[in-house]
Amino acid sequence: MTSISLAGKTAFVTGGSRGIGAAIAKRLALEGAAVALTYVNAAERAQAVVSEIEQAGGRAVAIRADNRDAEAIEQAGGRAVAIRADNRDAEAIEQAIRETVEALGGLDILVNSAGIWHSAPLEETTVADFDEVMAVNFRAPFVAIRSASRHLGDGGRIITIGSNLAELVPWPGISLYSASKAALAGLTKGLARDLGPRGITVNIVHPGSTDTDMNPADGDHAEAQRERIATGSYGEPQDIAGLVAWLAGPQGKFVTGASLTIDGGANA
Numbered sequence: 001m002t003s004i005s006l007a008g009k010t011a012f013v014t015g016g017s018r019g020i021g022a023a024i025a026k027r028l029a030l031e032g033a034a035v036a037l038t039y040v041n042a043a044e045r046a047q048a049v050v051s052e053i054e055q056a057g058g059r060a061v062a063i064r065a066d067n068r069d070a071e072a073i074e075q076a077g078g079r080a081v082a083i084r085a086d087n088r089d090a091e092a093i094e095q096a097i098r099e100t101v102e103a104l105g106g107l108d109i110l111v112n113s114a115g116i117w118h119s120a121p122l123e124e125t126t127v128a129d130f131d132e133v134m135a136v137n138f139r140a141p142f143v144a145i146r147s148a149s150r151h152l153g154d155g156g157r158i159i160t161i162g163s164n165l166a167e168l169v170p171w172p173g174i175s176l177y178s179a180s181k182a183a184l185a186g187l188t189k190g191l192a193r194d195l196g197p198r199g200i201t202v203n204i205v206h207p208g209s210t211d212t213d214m215n216p217a218d219g220d221h222a223e224a225q226r227e228r229i230a231t232g233s234y235g236e237p238q239d240i241a242g243l244v245a246w247l248a249g250p251q252g253k254f255v256t257g258a259s260l261t262i263d264g265g266a267n268a
Helices: 019-030 043-055 090-104 127-148 175-198 222-226 237-248
Strands: 010-013 034-039 060-064 071-076 079-084 109-112 157-161 201-207 259-262
Touching: 010 019, 010 090, 019 034, 019 043, 019 109, 019 157, 019 237, 034 043, 034 090, 043 060, 060 090, 090 127, 109 127, 109 237, 127 157, 127 175, 157 175, 157 237, 175 201, 201 237, 237 259
Parallel strands: 010 034, 010 109, 034 060, 109 157, 157 201, 201 259
Antiparallel strands: 060 071, 071 079
């Protein structure tokens, strides 16, 4: 018996082939939701997530949605779905969501998890770097939210994965990344006002250091991060997924416009 009921719900999760995104896709499916997940290049990993969901009795479709250029074809409930999506192109993102709605029969939950990391001194950061980071980390979630909002009804959920670095910047060289995540927090507050009258909640989850292949707990920079964490240890992707699932479920209906930090006390 699961603690959160998402039976009959459908979810769209970007960046669902690995790390936090994969954990979120699997947790939402475990709670009963049908899930569409996007990936960039890791087709085998995306299919592994889909297969794990299907073997557990859930439904999922993997949609290859490169933040620059992509197409995909995977199984969804016995139906093949092919999607080409360039996240620099608003119409391409909207088409991906329309294809998901058609494949899964609707949309109730949007999770913006895909993002890219950038770290460099200011003098080495170019305008092209700015454009790419903001396009992937900020503009693409905005476009996805705008598109998803056309399909979401009363009880709809929008959850974006930010970063605790949006709230506190402990090292030099990450100003652009932190700015892109801080912008999402402002967008979340505004959209909570815009969509609240329709019964749609909008929240952002700010993970801290989480043990993934992009930031492993035994990596070269892990010890410096661990020293900042009050609990002394990295989080697990499942920790983030649990909070997202709670927000997506009926218990989260009165939480909106919130920035929820889950970082083991690193920002305390």
